Amino acid sequence: MKRLTISDIAERAGVSIGAVSFALNGRPGVSEATRQRILAIAAEMGWRPNAAARGLSESRAHTVGLVLARSADTLGVEPFFMKFIAGVESELALTRTALLLQVVPDHARSIEAVNDWWAERRVDGLIVMDLWARDARLPVLESMGLPAVLVGRPRPGGMPARWSAVWSDDAAAVTEAVDFLVGLGHRRIARVAGLPALEHTQVRTAAFHAAMERHGLSPVAVVDTDYTWAAGARATRELLAAADRPTAITYDNDVMATAGVSVARQLGVGVPQELSIVAGDDSQLCEMVFPTLTALSRDVQAYGVHTARTLVSLLDGGSPGSFQDTTARLVARESTGPNLI
Amino acid sequence: MKRLTISDIAERAGVSIGAVSFALNGRPGVSEATRQRILAIAAEMGWRPNAAARGLSESRAHTVGLVLARSADTLGVEPFFMKFIAGVESELALTRTALLLQVVPDHARSIEAVNDWWAERRVDGLIVMDLWARDARLPVLESMGLPAVLVGRPRPGGMPARWSAVWSDDAAAVTEAVDFLVGLGHRRIARVAGLPALEHTQVRTAAFHAAMERHGLSPVAVVDTDYTWAAGARATRELLAAADRPTAITYDNDVMATAGVSVARQLGVGVPQELSIVAGDDSQLCEMVFPTLTALSRDVQAYGVHTARTLVSLLDGGSPGSFQDTTARLVARESTGPNLI
DNA sequence: TGATCCGGACCGCAAATCTTA
DNA sequence: CTAAGATTTGCGGTCCGGATC
Numbered sequence: 001m002k003r004l005t006i007s008d009i010a011e012r013a014g015v016s017i018g019a020v021s022f023a024l025n026g027r028p029g030v031s032e033a034t035r036q037r038i039l040a041i042a043a044e045m046g047w048r049p050n051a052a053a054r055g056l057s058e059s060r061a062h063t064v065g066l067v068l069a070r071s072a073d074t075l076g077v078e079p080f081f082m083k084f085i086a087g088v089e090s091e092l093a094l095t096r097t098a099l100l101l102q103v104v105p106d107h108a109r110s111i112e113a114v115n116d117w118w119a120e121r122r123v124d125g126l127i128v129m130d131l132w133a134r135d136a137r138l139p140v141l142e143s144m145g146l147p148a149v150l151v152g153r154p155r156p157g158g159m160p161a162r163w164s165a166v167w168s169d170d171a172a173a174v175t176e177a178v179d180f181l182v183g184l185g186h187r188r189i190a191r192v193a194g195l196p197a198l199e200h201t202q203v204r205t206a207a208f209h210a211a212m213e214r215h216g217l218s219p220v221a222v223v224d225t226d227y228t229w230a231a232g233a234r235a236t237r238e239l240l241a242a243a244d245r246p247t248a249i250t251y252d253n254d255v256m257a258t259a260g261v262s263v264a265r266q267l268g269v270g271v272p273q274e275l276s277i278v279a280g281d282d283s284q285l286c287e288m289v290f291p292t293l294t295a296l297s298r299d300v301q302a303y304g305v306h307t308a309r310t311l312v313s314l315l316d317g318g319s320p321g322s323f324q325d326t327t328a329r330l331v332a333r334e335s336t337g338p339n340l341i
Numbered sequence: 342m343k344r345l346t347i348s349d350i351a352e353r354a355g356v357s358i359g360a361v362s363f364a365l366n367g368r369p370g371v372s373e374a375t376r377q378r379i380l381a382i383a384a385e386m387g388w389r390p391n392a393a394a395r396g397l398s399e400s401r402a403h404t405v406g407l408v409l410a411r412s413a414d415t416l417g418v419e420p421f422f423m424k425f426i427a428g429v430e431s432e433l434a435l436t437r438t439a440l441l442l443q444v445v446p447d448h449a450r451s452i453e454a455v456n457d458w459w460a461e462r463r464v465d466g467l468i469v470m471d472l473w474a475r476d477a478r479l480p481v482l483e484s485m486g487l488p489a490v491l492v493g494r495p496r497p498g499g500m501p502a503r504w505s506a507v508w509s510d511d512a513a514a515v516t517e518a519v520d521f522l523v524g525l526g527h528r529r530i531a532r533v534a535g536l537p538a539l540e541h542t543q544v545r546t547a548a549f550h551a552a553m554e555r556h557g558l559s560p561v562a563v564v565d566t567d568y569t570w571a572a573g574a575r576a577t578r579e580l581l582a583a584a585d586r587p588t589a590i591t592y593d594n595d596v597m598a599t600a601g602v603s604v605a606r607q608l609g610v611g612v613p614q615e616l617s618i619v620a621g622d623d624s625q626l627c628e629m630v631f632p633t634l635t636a637l638s639r640d641v642q643a644y645g646v647h648t649a650r651t652l653v654s655l656l657d658g659g660s661p662g663s664f665q666d667t668t669a670r671l672v673a674r675e676s677t678g679p680n681l682i
Numbered sequence: 683t684g685a686t687c688c689g690g691a692c693c694g695c696a697a698a699t700c701t702t703a
Numbered sequence: 704c705t706a707a708g709a710t711t712t713g714c715g716g717t718c719c720g721g722a723t724c
Contacts, residue, residue, distance in 0.1 A: 003400075003462075005715055016688050021717060029718095031686060048460035052402065055393035056693045059344075063441075072427030072642055077415030077625045086413030086444040093443075093454075098463060100404075102434075103427040113434075121344075121387035122439060165707030196630045229629050230528045258629050263632060288570050288599050289630070290606060301413055357709045362696055370697095372707060394694035397714045624715095650684055 004047045012045070013038045024049070048133035055121070063098040064311055066121040069110040069130060069137075072103060074227060077255050079283040080300055081129075084151075085302020088127065095312050107132075111140050118146045125315050127151060127307055131199040149311040151303075152199050154322045162297040164320045166307045170205035173296045173328040177250050177278050178211035180330050183340035186248040188220050192235045192260070194252035194280075196224040201252065204280075208250070217255045220246040223225060225256060232256025236263040240275070247339050254285045257293050261335065272337035282331060298328040345388050353386070354379045365390070367415050396462070404439040406464040410451040410478075411473060413444060415568060418596050420469075420624040421641055428645020429468065436653050448473075451537055452481050452485040459487045459629050466656050468492060468648055472540040490652040492644075493540050495663045499615045505661045511541045512548035513580040514637045514669040518591050519552035521671050526680035527617060532603070533576045534610050535593035535621075537565040542593065545621075549591070566597060573597025577604040581616070588680045589617040595626045602676065613678030623672060632675030639669040 009018040015034065022029040025037040030038070055061045066088065068075060075081055085101075092099055098255055100123055102113045114137075117123045125147040128137065138155070141148060147162040154165035181189055191208045194201045205222055212219050221239060225231035232251060236259060251257040257279035264271050271277055271291055279286055282297035303325050310323055351358045356375065363370040371379070396402045407429065409416055414673040416422050426442075433440055439465055443454045455478075458464045460656055465488065469478065472493040478575035479496070482489060488503040501620035522530055532549050535542045546563055551561050562580060566572035573592060577600060580587055592598035598620035605612050613619055620627055644666050655661055 014441070017716080018689075018718075022687090023719080027718090031684070034686080042720080046460065048457065049717095050397070050715050051461040052393045052396035052719075053462045055691090056391070056397050056695085057715080057717045059693070061393065072424045073420075075427070076423040077419030079414075082417040082423065082444070083413045085442070086416070089444045096457070098437050098441050098458075099443075101426070101430070102440075103423070103430045116389065116437070117439075119387065120392040122392045159403065229625055255625075255629070262629065262631050284414065284570055286594075286628075288596070288603065290603055307686060331723090350695080359710075360708055361696080363708090366696075368697085370707070375707080390695050392697095394714090395696075397716085398696045399692080459703080521696095554723070 004045060009042050009047050012041050034211045037118050043233055047180040061122055061124050062096060063100055063123050064125045064127065065100045065117050066127045067102040067104060067110045067113055069104055071105050078253065080281060081256050083300040084304040087301035091305045092263040092310035099311060107136050111137055118144050125311050126201055133199045133202050147314055149307055151307055160319060162314060164310045164314050165322045166310050166325055168325045169327040170203045174204045174207040176212045176330050177296060178208060181248045181276060182215050184336065187217055188218040188246045189248045190239050190246040191222045192249060192251045192256055193222055193224050193231060194227050200318060227253055229255050229259045229308040231306030235265050238258040240267055240269055247341050250278040254279040254281045254295060258285060258289050261289055273340060278336060294333045294336040296328040297331045298326060345386060347522045350383050350388055353382050373440045376437060391461060402463055402465050403437060404441055404464050405466045405468065406455065407456050407468045408443045408445060408451045408454055410448055412446055412447055418446060424641040427646040429649040430640035431612045432649035433660040438653060448477050452478055459485050465596055466652050468652060473544050474540045488655055492648055503655060503661060504662045505651045505655050507651050507666055510668040511544045515545045515548040516552045517671050518637060519549060522589045522617060523556050525677065528558055529587045530589045531540045531561040531580050531587040532563045533573060533590060533592045534563055534565050535568050535599055568594055570596050570600045572602030574604050577601040581610055588682050591621065593621040595620040595622045595624050595636060599630050602630055613676055614681060617677040635674045635677040636672055638671040639667060640674045641680055
């Protein structure tokens with residue numbers, strides 16, 4: 001099967017390949033009539049520029065990378081990632097940019113993967129998710145000089161030249177949840193946090209403490225976890241077993257909140273009569289359990305769209321920056337109620 | 342930042358670029374001593390071949406594509422896809438093959454996406470998931486001449502030259518589930534199926550009928566759905582409202598089985614005392630609900646590994662074929678019990 | 683003189699051919 | 704004649720310097 005190249009188009013149109021290139025890239029140098037003729041022929045023959053040839057010549061891959069550094073199990077249960085990726089994709093498609101994906105278990109392998117991509121010039125830029133407070137990937141990525149968008153807060157010490165950040169105000173969201181619970185009369189509130197190494201976990205925990213303090217309250221407890229159902233269940237069991245048990249618990253994702261509901265039922269603790277529960281992520285899962293879960297909800301797909309747009313703009317020479325996405329807002333469902341104790 | 346090229350290596354080693362190319366690709370033409378010297382220098386300088394240049398020269402992208410043709414919501418809730426992708430990835434990494442991903446809502450756009458990839462020679466081959474019984478993508482893909490691996494049964498009429506298939510015996514799995522339920526004394530069994538257009542839905546439904554018939558039973562009902570929680574809930578409500586209601590229901594995925602449990606509880610139907618429930622997919626979700634769900638379980642990640650391996654072998658000139666993966670086996674948990682009615 | 687178009691030099695690698703000892 | 708290595712060509716585009724009308 002002979003492949004179609006630019007010279008086939010040139011031949012059919014009776015022009016040089018240079019003219020075809022100009023016509024197709026919308027640059028001056030060919031008359032409008034010729035341009036239209038070339039475009040028509042290319043479309044008719046179904047010709048598309050060879051990505052490798054173009055990439056070689058332009059020194060640009062028209063591809064960006066996304067590395068997910070988590071175990072497949074964790075990724076699978078959290079709908080967040082698929083929604084985010086779908087958003088990223090839909091935006092990238094507009095600029096004919098492809099998405100390269102890697103799923104690896106840890107940061108070391110994540111660095112390896114990105115290093116390979118960049119050394120081989122397979123990607124022009126990177127989307128970095130799941131930022132850690134002290135993230136081993138960042139200095140390495142910076143030294144590689146690879147353009148990137150961080151999904152999360154930019155680092156306080158200033159960012160490398162070709163890095164942007166897209167973030168959401170986690171502190172505000174946590175504050176809203178606390179205010180909501182306090183408004184319902186709760187005073188003994190606990191927090192089941194996510195991975196303590198993650199940047200946004202620390203931000204949320206700090207915001208939790210601040211919000212409680214503002215209400216003149218002190219947290220019953222803040223328990224760190226690894227986001228799994230088992231960890232959520234264990235944390236809940238401990239919290240409910242204590243003498244001064246909480247009347248409300250916030251969880252850093254929906255999976256653990258579900259575990260909380262399950263443990264409460266086993267222990268005969270009524271939700272929401274004796275215990276109110278707030279999930280930190282929203283998904284179909286929150287409406288699948290009984291009672292349905294009050295959750296901090298946001299448009300994750302749009303988050304992906306904005307992230308992709310920010311990266312593409314950066315690669316097109318746009319100026320880097322830090323862009324704030326919408327803040328999650330609380331969606332009240334059945335798992336929260338007034339404090340009756 | 343000057344980029345490292347093969348000629349930098351050649352210069353440092355004091356040989357021609359041809360010699361470097363031969364040395365790095367393990368082909369004859371250089372002495373062993375020179376080869377080692379070149380290899381050492383390349384490794385020391387951290388050189389990696391430019392993917393575009395290599396791709397252009399070899400007419401091979403060292404990249405494969407995977408298109409997910411479903412809504413982001415559906416994908417997010419089903420852990421299957423992320424696990425599968427993680428498996429695919431881990432295998433592709435071994436041969437330095439990259440994975441291009443697309444998430445699109447329907448088959449029409451899926452065809453577009455693949456057509457673009459192939460026309461631009463961005464991919465060497467494709468992984469095709471979620472096969473339909475009459476799949477509009479297949480004839481188009483075949484006419485494009487793109488090598489592919491079908492995840493699912495090969496078509497009865499014979500396969501294109503450079504297509505393979507990796508499949509799992511859905512019929513056997515469904516049969517095991519029916520046998521298990523019948524063994525528990527159930528005689529009124531219903532099936533809540535997935536998307537009727539999907540190949541494996543039809544295979545499973547046929548196997549369900551056959552298994553029931555073998556036991557001298559006739560199904561209470563087979564209800565088609567779209568895999569969503571809402572559809573699972575609606576189907577369950579209808580089944581339980583009927584005069585001759587089933588004592589056991591099998592669902593084509595875990596999300597719908599969860600919906601089934603939820604609806605049963607709302608209607609005051611005890612699980613498993615009055616109703617046994619079997620989930621067609623296994624995931625953490627099955628252990629997150631109460632009661633935990635008996636499910637048809639399999640190693641999805643390994644499925645992804647095998648699929649990737651099959652595609653890579655095909656691209657390397659291996660002979661195409663149809664390869665059977667392991668069959669899902671039933672894992673009994675709390676949602677099934679003896680028929681007490 | 684200027685708009686329009688041609689020819690050809692690259693991009694970085696693989697691989698075939700040519701040269702040298 | 705053979706092994707080791709140098710030279711050259713081609714992959715399919717982009718884009719610059721010139722030539723033409």
